[in-house]
Amino acid sequence: MVQKEVKKKTSIYGTVAVLSAIVLVALIYVYGTVPAVFPPTETPSASAMQRFSSYEELKNFLATNTKGGYTIYSGGPLDARVMWSRSIAPLPTPAPMSVGSFGSDNSAESYSTTNIQVAGVDEADIVKTDGKYIYTASNNDFNSASQNNVYIVKADLQDPRVIAKIALGNETYVAGLFLSQDSSKLVVIGSQYQLYTANEPRPEIAIYPYFSSVSTFITVYDVSEKAMPVLARNLTLSGSYFNSRMIGNYVYAVVSEPAYIIQDEVALPKVYQNDAKASQIAAEQVYYADSVDNYFTFTTFIGLNILDNAQQPTNMTVMMGGTSAMYVSMDNIYVTYSTWNDGQYTSIYRVRVNGSELKFEAKGSVPGYVLNQYSMDEYKGYFRVATTWEKTTQMNNVYVLNMNMSQVGKLENLAEGERIYSARFMGDKAYLVTFRQTDPFFVLDVSNPANPRVAGELKIPGYSSYLHPFDENHVIGLGMENSTVKLSLFDVTNVNAPTETARYIVEGDWTYSQALDDPKAFLFDKQKELLVIPVSITQYGVVDSTSKDTYISGGFWQGAYVFKVTTSGFTLRGGITHAENATGASYYYEIDYNQQVNRALYIDNTLYTISNAKIKLNSLISLASIAEVNLQ
Numbered sequence: 001m002v003q004k005e006v007k008k009k010t011s012i013y014g015t016v017a018v019l020s021a022i023v024l025v026a027l028i029y030v031y032g033t034v035p036a037v038f039p040p041t042e043t044p045s046a047s048a049m050q051r052f053s054s055y056e057e058l059k060n061f062l063a064t065n066t067k068g069g070y071t072i073y074s075g076g077p078l079d080a081r082v083m084w085s086r087s088i089a090p091l092p093t094p095a096p097m098s099v100g101s102f103g104s105d106n107s108a109e110s111y112s113t114t115n116i117q118v119a120g121v122d123e124a125d126i127v128k129t130d131g132k133y134i135y136t137a138s139n140n141d142f143n144s145a146s147q148n149n150v151y152i153v154k155a156d157l158q159d160p161r162v163i164a165k166i167a168l169g170n171e172t173y174v175a176g177l178f179l180s181q182d183s184s185k186l187v188v189i190g191s192q193y194q195l196y197t198a199n200e201p202r203p204e205i206a207i208y209p210y211f212s213s214v215s216t217f218i219t220v221y222d223v224s225e226k227a228m229p230v231l232a233r234n235l236t237l238s239g240s241y242f243n244s245r246m247i248g249n250y251v252y253a254v255v256s257e258p259a260y261i262i263q264d265e266v267a268l269p270k271v272y273q274n275d276a277k278a279s280q281i282a283a284e285q286v287y288y289a290d291s292v293d294n295y296f297t298f299t300t301f302i303g304l305n306i307l308d309n310a311q312q313p314t315n316m317t318v319m320m321g322g323t324s325a326m327y328v329s330m331d332n333i334y335v336t337y338s339t340w341n342d343g344q345y346t347s348i349y350r351v352r353v354n355g356s357e358l359k360f361e362a363k364g365s366v367p368g369y370v371l372n373q374y375s376m377d378e379y380k381g382y383f384r385v386a387t388t389w390e391k392t393t394q395m396n397n398v399y400v401l402n403m404n405m406s407q408v409g410k411l412e413n414l415a416e417g418e419r420i421y422s423a424r425f426m427g428d429k430a431y432l433v434t435f436r437q438t439d440p441f442f443v444l445d446v447s448n449p450a451n452p453r454v455a456g457e458l459k460i461p462g463y464s465s466y467l468h469p470f471d472e473n474h475v476i477g478l479g480m481e482n483s484t485v486k487l488s489l490f491d492v493t494n495v496n497a498p499t500e501t502a503r504y505i506v507e508g509d510w511t512y513s514q515a516l517d518d519p520k521a522f523l524f525d526k527q528k529e530l531l532v533i534p535v536s537i538t539q540y541g542v543v544d545s546t547s548k549d550t551y552i553s554g555g556f557w558q559g560a561y562v563f564k565v566t567t568s569g570f571t572l573r574g575g576i577t578h579a580e581n582a583t584g585a586s587y588y589y590e591i592d593y594n595q596q597v598n599r600a601l602y603i604d605n606t607l608y609t610i611s612n613a614k615i616k617l618n619s620l621i622s623l624a625s626i627a628e629v630n631l632q
Contacts, residue, residue, distance in 0.1 A: 049318070049363055050290070055283040058319075059266050062259060065292045091537055091557035094575035111603040115468075115522050117373060121328050122246040124176025125520045127599040127610050129155070130183040133163075133226055134601070137174035137188070138612045138631050139594070148172045150188055151631050152226050153615055155603050160617060160629050163227045172217075178246045178306070185306045186221045186229065187251055191241050215272075216241040216255045220306050233309050236272040237300060245328040249307045252333060252353055256323050259296040269298045269317055281317050287360055288319040289347075293339055297322055301333065301351055303358050316358045318349060324369070327376035328353075332361075334376060334383065338369035346370050346387060348405055364405025368397055374467070374519075377425030382408070382449045386432055388419040396420050396434055400449045411452040415440050421479070424467040429455075429495065431475055435463035439479070443495045455495040462486050465516050468524060474501075474567060478522065478533070483510045485535065487563075487570050502569030506561065508537035509554075514598055523600045524565075530620070531563040531570070532600040532607070560597045560609045562623060574623045578611045 052058040111131035116123045126137040134153040150166040168174065171193050178187035193214045220233040239257030246252070257269060268286075270278040286298065296319050303314040322337040324346075333351040338344065346369055350362040368387030370376065375386040383401045388394060395416055400409035415434035422433040428447035434440050441464070443456040462481030470476050470489065477488035485506040492498045506513070514534040515521040523532040541554025559577030563570045579595040594612035601608050605620045617626040 049287045049360060052283045052286050052288065055266070055268075058283040058286060058288075059261060061288065061319075062261055062266060062296060066260075066295060067292055091539060091555035093557065093559065093577050093580075094561070094572060112523060112525060112601045115520050115524070117327070118329055120247065120330050122178060123520070124178055124187075124189055124244050124246075125599075126174065126176060127601065128177050128179040128186075129601055129603065129608075130179060131603055132156075133183075134608060134610070134615060135177055135179060135186055135223075136599075136610055136615070136631070137177060148174060148190075149631075150174065150177070150186075152186075152223065152229065153629055153631075154226070155606075155608065157606060157617065157626060160615070160627050162629060162631065164223075164229050166221065166229055175241050176244065178244075178251055180249065180306055182307075184222065184224045185232070186223045187246070187306055188217075188219045188221065189241060189244055189251075189253060190217055191215070192217055192236075214238075214240050214257075216253070218251065218253055218302070218304060220304075220309075233304075233306075234272075234274050235302070235304060235313060237302065238267075238270040239298065239300065242299070242323045243326040245333070246306075247328075247330060247353065248355075249305055250353075250355060251302075251304045251306055252328070252358075253302045253304070254299060254323065254326065254333070254335060255302065256297045256299045259298050259319055269300050271315065273313070281315070286317045286319055289363060293321040295321065299323055299335065301358050303353065303356050305356060311356060314356045314358050316351065316360060318360065320347065320349065325372055325376065327373045327378070329378040332378060334378070336370050336376070336385075344369065344389065346385075348383070348385070348401070350383070350403070350405055362403065362405040364401055364407070366397070366399045366401070366407070371420050371423065374425075375420065375423040377430075379425065379427065379446075384425050384430065384446060384452075386420055386423040386430070390419070393417050394419050396432065398430065398432075398444060398446070398452050400446070400452060409448070409450040409452055411444065411454070414442065414454070421463045422465050422467050422477070424469070424475070426469055426475075429492070431467050431490075431492075433464045433467065433477065433479070439463040441477070441490060441498060441500075443492050443498050445495065456492075456498045458490070458498045458500065460488070460500050464488060466519050466522065468519070468522060470524075470526060470565075470567075476524070476531070476565070478513065478515055480516070481505065484508060485511045485513050485516070485533075487531075489565075489567070489569060491567075501567070504563070504570035504572070506535055506537065509540045510538045512536045521599060523602075525602070528602070528620075529564050529566055530602070531565040532560050532609075533563075534597050534600075535559065535561045535575070536596070558596045560600050562607065576607070576609050576616060576618055576623065578609065578614055578616060 111129055114125045128135045134155050137150050139148055148168045151162050152164040154161055154163050174190040176189050216237045218235040221229040222232045223229045237255045239255040242254040242256045244253040269281045272278050298317050299320050300315055300317045305311045321339040323335055324337045327334045335349045336346050338346050345365045345367050348364045352359045352361045368389035370387055377384045386398050388396050393416055396414040397412040399407055402408050418434035418436045421435045424431045430444040430446045432442040439460050439462050441458040445455040446452045462479055464477030464479035466478045468476045473493040475490045479486050487504040488500050489502040490498055491501045521534050537557045539555040559575050561575050562573045564573055578597055597609045597611050599610040602620055607618045607620045609616045615629040
């Protein structure tokens with residue numbers, strides 16, 4: 001029982017901040033519906049999109065086509081401290097190991113960037129760098145899981161320090177940051193929420209025993225003078241933040257809020273700019289498909305030029321069933337949601353982007369549900385998507401659609417009885433991992449859009465939940481085997497006979513990495529032969545003979561594991577922790593979430609590890625400690 005509870009709690013560490021925001025702002029609307037059953041042979045046709053002619057038509061549509069009620073989860077912020085009943089001590093940090101040279105550009109001036117899916121399409125993250133400064137969203141209030149401070153840190157080895165702090169205040173949560181290409185503008189995107197008691201006036205959404213309203217803010221700061229950030233632009237939208245990307249100087253954000261009738265009125269989306277009076281999006285501007293669903297949302301797409309304050313933001317609103325995953329190419333935003341109407345399917349919306357232009361162009365659908373953004377890809381004018389369908393058993397499929405979102409090719413009924421745990425499209429190849437007891441690693445040939453096919457398959461223990469390209473002939477897999485984190489290196493030189501040429505197990509009774517669920521925590525540089533991931537290790541110890549619910553002689557360690565990775569495999573070079581002074585307690589052991597490493601980056605030959613509490617600087621060559629910067 002204790003073992004099960006420890007696993008459950010430990011899995012929260014890497015995602016507690018995100019979960020707190022989800023609980024507080026009721027993001028059930030954003031994630032879409034629960035997968036249902038639908039046979040792959042019954043692909044529903046996509047409904048054409050149109051716009052409402054009036055507010056009354058919109059309201060009548062909701063009244064007629066909404067067949068279910070709304071479900072809203074309630075709760076308060078998760079405590080940033082997690083405790084359990086056991087006597088425990090910190091585990092030792094892995095000592096730096098001499099592994100010889102580990103890259104070909106040790107003396108070059110360089111820095112790492114956010115781990116993104118598509119070249120040229122940046123993704124919001126809690127940490128950004130321009131090679132001279134580090135911008136990080138953080139919170140060091142032990143009694144709050146909010147992420148409401150942004151720090152600008154000078155990364156100079158001779159004088160590393162915080163030079164500016166942007167305090168966003170309570171009831172805010174930073175979802176991510178963007179940095180302009182010239183480093184003059186910093187974009188902060190997040191949610192602002194307000195909780196009400198049952199005795200206060202009822203706002204739009206009820207969450208028993210509280211009421212809550214939520215909005216999404218996009219703020220642009222002029223950081224030309226790093227020590228003096230100046231608010232240059234402030235855009236606020238009603239609804240919950242879903243996702244965003246940046247292409248060139250334009251940030252594209254997607255915000256979703258429930259579409260419902262209350263007291264015979266429909267609350268239309270609102271936009272506030274620079275604290276001016278709210279501007280309501282007119283019903284005549286809302287796109288919709290003529291379909292029935294359990295519920296509907298207003299999903300608003302925003303395009304914002306972050307360098308030109310005079311250029312007005314563009315927006316487009318679509319009424320859809322929800323939002324579950326998003327993929328963005330250089331030219332298109334694809335938003336999906338899983339729903340059902342006489343069967344389960346995933347609807348796909350394609351919105352073309354070009355600078356300030358946002359244009360809805362196509363809607364399609366495929367059987368099954370999509371795992372995440374890596375299950376989707378655009379390549380040579382085609383959109384590829386991997387889905388899982390389940391009824392009495394599970395099956396997995398790959399579909400190829402043209403730009404009209406019409407199906408041109410398919411591969412169905414893969415790995416019966418299993419579901420997709422990870423996917424990655426890479427040019428003419430695609431890689432899928434499904435799982436039940438073993439890890440079938442599939443290599444797919446998708447060079448012919450009309451006829452995707454299985455080229456090779458490999459079955460090994462465990463599974464990979466994230467796949468990352470190493471080079472054109474090798475793929476890194478990060479996943480789990482039994483209760484431990486596993487790294488795999490797959491050789492796909494022979495696509496018909498893939499092999500696992502190397503593996504590394506993070507030993508412990510139970511181990512975890514935040515990168516399993518958040519690939520932005522995955523730092524890889526092939527030229528430097530560098531791989532860094534956050535790692536948590538739990539040793540349960542033995543049961544105290546005087547109390548069956550208490551463990552003794554166990555331990556816990558959290559930090560970053562630093563690997564040398566080549567085609568020969570993974571070599572652990574050492575570990576870096578931010579909780580050096582953690583000590584065990586006689587009965588309770590308190591794990592400080594704020595000292596848990598959640599990101600790593602490098603600038604030249606220095607490795608920077610980041611937690612809510614601090615930034616540590618270590619030599620990338622020897623891993624020797626250089627300095628640390630407290631975030632406060």
